[in-house]
Amino acid sequence: MSLTKDQVQHIATLARLQVADAELVELVDKLSKIVDFVDQLQAVPTDNVTPMAHPLHMVQRLRPDEVTERNDRDHYQQNALELRDGHYLVPKVIE
Amino acid sequence: MSGQWEVVIGLEIHAQLATHSKIFSGASTQYGAEANTQACLVDLGYPGVLPVLNFEAVRMAATFGLAIGATVAPRSVFARKNYFYPDLPKGYQISQFELPIVIGGTLLIKDDDGNDKVVNVTRAHLEEDAGKSTHEGFDQYSGIDLNRAGTPLLEIVSEPELSSAKEAVAYMRKMHTLVRYLGISDGNMQEGSFRCDANVSVRPRGQQELGTRTELKNLNSFRFIEKAINIEVERQIELIEDGGKVIQETRLYDSDKDETRSMRSKEEANDYRYFPDPDLLPVEITEEFIDAVRQKLPELPDAKQARFITQFELKAADAEILTASRALADYYEATVAAFDADPRLNANWVLGDLSAALNRDGLDIVQSKVSAESLAGMLLRIKDNTISGKIGKDVFEAMWAGEGSADTVIDAKGLKQITDTSAIESIVDEVIAANPEQAADFRAGKDKLIGFFVGQVMQKSRGKANPGQVNQILKQKLSQD
Numbered sequence: 001m002s003l004t005k006d007q008v009q010h011i012a013t014l015a016r017l018q019v020a021d022a023e024l025v026e027l028v029d030k031l032s033k034i035v036d037f038v039d040q041l042q043a044v045p046t047d048n049v050t051p052m053a054h055p056l057h058m059v060q061r062l063r064p065d066e067v068t069e070r071n072d073r074d075h076y077q078q079n080a081l082e083l084r085d086g087h088y089l090v091p092k093v094i095e
Numbered sequence: 096m097s098g099q100w101e102v103v104i105g106l107e108i109h110a111q112l113a114t115h116s117k118i119f120s121g122a123s124t125q126y127g128a129e130a131n132t133q134a135c136l137v138d139l140g141y142p143g144v145l146p147v148l149n150f151e152a153v154r155m156a157a158t159f160g161l162a163i164g165a166t167v168a169p170r171s172v173f174a175r176k177n178y179f180y181p182d183l184p185k186g187y188q189i190s191q192f193e194l195p196i197v198i199g200g201t202l203l204i205k206d207d208d209g210n211d212k213v214v215n216v217t218r219a220h221l222e223e224d225a226g227k228s229t230h231e232g233f234d235q236y237s238g239i240d241l242n243r244a245g246t247p248l249l250e251i252v253s254e255p256e257l258s259s260a261k262e263a264v265a266y267m268r269k270m271h272t273l274v275r276y277l278g279i280s281d282g283n284m285q286e287g288s289f290r291c292d293a294n295v296s297v298r299p300r301g302q303q304e305l306g307t308r309t310e311l312k313n314l315n316s317f318r319f320i321e322k323a324i325n326i327e328v329e330r331q332i333e334l335i336e337d338g339g340k341v342i343q344e345t346r347l348y349d350s351d352k353d354e355t356r357s358m359r360s361k362e363e364a365n366d367y368r369y370f371p372d373p374d375l376l377p378v379e380i381t382e383e384f385i386d387a388v389r390q391k392l393p394e395l396p397d398a399k400q401a402r403f404i405t406q407f408e409l410k411a412a413d414a415e416i417l418t419a420s421r422a423l424a425d426y427y428e429a430t431v432a433a434f435d436a437d438p439r440l441n442a443n444w445v446l447g448d449l450s451a452a453l454n455r456d457g458l459d460i461v462q463s464k465v466s467a468e469s470l471a472g473m474l475l476r477i478k479d480n481t482i483s484g485k486i487g488k489d490v491f492e493a494m495w496a497g498e499g500s501a502d503t504v505i506d507a508k509g510l511k512q513i514t515d516t517s518a519i520e521s522i523v524d525e526v527i528a529a530n531p532e533q534a535a536d537f538r539a540g541k542d543k544l545i546g547f548f549v550g551q552v553m554q555k556s557r558g559k560a561n562p563g564q565v566n567q568i569l570k571q572k573l574s575q576d
Contacts, residue, residue, distance in 0.1 A: 014366055016179055053172040053194070053371040060376040065114045065151035068121030069135040076139060077131070086130035087229070087238030090181040094230045094237070 002039065003032045101300045102328050103308075104263045104293055105255035108270055109248050110280040111224065111288040112155045118223050118247035119146030119189065126286050134226070134241035140184030145374055148173075152247040153378060155279035156196045156221050157388045159249060162277055162395060163216055165200030167385055173221075173375040176367045181239050182226035190250075192369040195220035196378065197249075202273070203397060204265040206258075214266055215254040222248050243287075249279070255294065255305065260324035264317050267291060272396050276421045290315040293324055296341070297331045306331070307341040311348055311355060323348035327355045399424055407431065407438035416446060422460045429467030434475050441474060448491050465494045473501035481505060482512050486558055513560045516568070519552070522560065523568050526551045537573050545569065 008028050012019045019027060073086065082089035117124055120137035137144045160167040174192040197219035206212040226241035251270060257263045271289055274280040282289045296308035311327055314320045326348070331341050346355040394402070396418050403414040403424075418424045423445070430441045449470065453463060473494065477487045482505060493504040505511055513519055526548060527534050537544040545566070552565045 010366075014177075014368070051193075053377050054373065054375075056376060058376050059379045060148055062150035062153060063121070063147045065116050065149050066121060067116045067123045069116075069123070069133075071132040072135070073131050076134070076136070082236065084233060084236075084238065086132070087233065087240055088131070088181075089233060089236040090239055092230060092233075092235055092237050093181055093228060 002035050003028055099300055100297050100328075100332050101302075102258055102260075103255045103296045103298065103305055104257040104260075104324060105308075106251075106253045106257065106263055106266060107292045107294070108251040108253075108267065109224075109290050109292075110251065110270075110274050110282070112152050112247040112249055113278065113280050114149055114151045114155070114247055116149060117245035118149050118152045118221065120245055122245065124246050126283075126288075128242055130238070130240040131242060134244060138184075138241055138245040140186075146189060146372075148375065148378065149247060152221055153196070153380070154388060155247075155277075156219065156249055157380060157385060158277050158279055158392065159219060159251075159274065160197035160200065161385070161389050161392055162273060163197075163200030163202055165216060165219070166198045167380055167388075168194060168196050168198055169380055170194065171196040171220075171378045171380075173372045173378070174369045175372045176222075176369055178367060180225065180228075181237060182228045182241065182244065184226070184241065184244065188223060188225060189372055189375070190222035190369075191220035194377075196380075202253075202266060202269055204262065204269050206265075207261050212262070214256050217252045217254050219249050219251040222250055224248050249274075255296075255308075260321040260328070263293060263324055264321045267320060268317060269396075272419060276393060276396055278393075278421075284315050284317075287315060291320065293320065293327075295324055295327050295331070297328060297335070306335075307343050309341065309343065309355075310345045312345055312358065314348060319348060319350055322350070322353060323355060326353060330355065393421065403427075407442065409439060409442050413442050413446060417442060420460065426460050426463065426467050430471045430474070433468045433471030434478075436478050437474075440478065441471070444470060444474060444487075444491075448488060452491075452495050464497065465491065469494055469500055476501050476505060480512060480514055480561060482510055483558070483562055485562075486510050486512065510559060513556055514564060516564065519556075519560050519564050519568055520572070522552050522555050523548075523565070523572050526555060527572060534573060545573075548573070 005024055005028055008024060008031055009019065012027075077083055077088070080088050111124075112118075114124060116122060117138060120135050122135040122138055123133045125133065137146060157167045159165075171191055172194040173189050175187040176190045176192070177187045179186055195218045197216075199218070200216040202214045202216060204212050204214055224243050224246040226239055226244040229238040229240070232238070253266065257266055271282050274289070275282045280288055284290065291314050293311045293314060294308045295311060296306040298304065298306040309327060309331070311323050314323055327346065334341060345358045347358050348355050400411075400414045400418040403409050403417060404411055407414075409417070416423075417427050427441060427445050430445065431438050434441065449463065449465065452458075452465075453460060456464075458464070470491075473487060473490055476482050476490075477484055482490060489508075490501055490504050490510060493499075493508070494501060498504050498507070530548075530551065533544050533547060537548070548569050549562070549565055552560055552569065553562070556565075
């Protein structure tokens with residue numbers, strides 16, 4: 001088992017997923033299998049290989065600094081649950 | 096600070112780059128628009144959209160790198176910084192992690208004793224800003240405005256080499272001056288265009304190992320930075336001296352209570368799981384591009400200050416103030432270009448009456464009601480004795496009030512200085528005749544009475560008599576009789 005219960009719980013918390021204790025055992029088992037499977041890659045010697053940032057051998061294209069978007073707020077906000085004064089409303093988040 | 100403790104501070108400055116459009120979308124970055132009117136599909140994190148990098152953001156980052164003598168990376172990579180917050184619609188912020196665009200570099204500041212100190216910059220990277228959450232005025236909700244989401248930021252990370260709150264402020268101020276000189280950020284701190292986080296720790300003097308640090312978030316004024324760091328240093332020292340331990344955590348400075356307090360909720364999220372953003376290809380910067388950026392670098396603050404001291408024979412303190420902003424330095428140089436007989440006179444007026452008038456009316460130098468050329472026109476009239484420096488103040492105020500050029504004002508108000516010797520002589524004669532007692536006292540040795548006579552003559556001439564001539568003629572006449 002490559003992963004611990006605590007690790008899986010931590011990942012779940014970071015991903016905002018609620019995992020019941022009963023499910024956790026099974027998840028640890030399944031996730032560990034996936035990690036172990038991928039872990040086989042560690043056997044490949046990569047000492048002189050530059051880490052790959054992207055699979056395409058291409059360079060980022062840059063766009064000129066121009067404002068090309070117009071205000072389309074009403075359209076974009078049609079699927080919002082709650083709105084007020086142009087703001088999206090969410091449950092109160094405060095420190 | 097008590098002598099046995101050493102303070103170690105590193106700063107992370109966030110400078111909003113002065114682009115017209117966002118770093119990855121064509122939405123406007125203009126400040127102050129109605130909520131969510133400048134948030135397009137890319138900024139809103141809709142599925143299926145792709146970020147396209149803004150050329151200007153890259154150019155500005157490279158400009159900054161060259162200005163601090165850093166390496167501008169030939170290849171840099173964008174990464175996703177993952178965390179959940181309602182003003183971050185994608186669930187990740189596009190930033191740079193392992194391969195930032197600017198590596199190294201230095202900034203010269205003055206330490207607490209006034210000596211030069213070189214501060215090393217670790218790195219500077221490009222990233223997008225998040226939106227803005229408002230917790231008041233929306234009842235049980237928070238209101239989210241995503242206009243700011245996607246605004247380009249340059250995060251400038253210093254080495255932990257600053258040893259006091261004052262040094263931290265000196266560093267921040269110097270950076271602030273620099274980004275404005277380079278024209279890459281407006282540096283407006285009220286609008287949040289320039290803000291910083293401070294990593295603060297203390298250790299017993301002489302200890303090599305760093306103490307545990309805390310991170311003070313979102314300091315957006317020079318005054319708050321200094322106060323927040325000092326308060327936090329005090330807290331840490333007291334804690335350790337009482338046998339406690341500093342916990343590595345994020346703390347928020349509360350300016351009302353003048354204290355820092357823990358932001359526990361941020362702790363768990365401090366695991367950002369960075370990975371290269373598959374939506375963005377590596378950014379490659381060529382030698383030619385860097386050369387072109389280098390060609391366009393303006394004269395930097397330190398170099399300009401040194402030149403002002405040698406070329407215009409200014410005092411170091413004056414040169415420092417004049418070069419604190421590029422616009423002020425340009426204004427000063429424009430006055431000298433129009434009238435260069437006495438550059439120190441120009442400096443005195445720019446730093447004196449002009450700055451006072453700007454302050455009084457709450458204007459910036461670029462909004463000055465008297466142009467550099469107009470001011471030079473007046474300085475010429477002081478230098479050629481058409482008016483005295485004192486009358487110059489009245490002329491300046493009239494020019495400021497829009498009454499025309501110096502010559503127009505001098506003519507219209509009849510302020511031309513009296514330099515005709517015979518005219519001054521007749522006033523002097525009148526004054527002496529009207530004050531025989533004082534004249535006698537003066538001759539009996541009360542030298543100080545010269546001031547009284549000068550005052551009388553100036554009053555009679557309505558300030559227009561040339562003071563040097565008045566002095567000379569008075570002395571001559573008073574000793575004659």
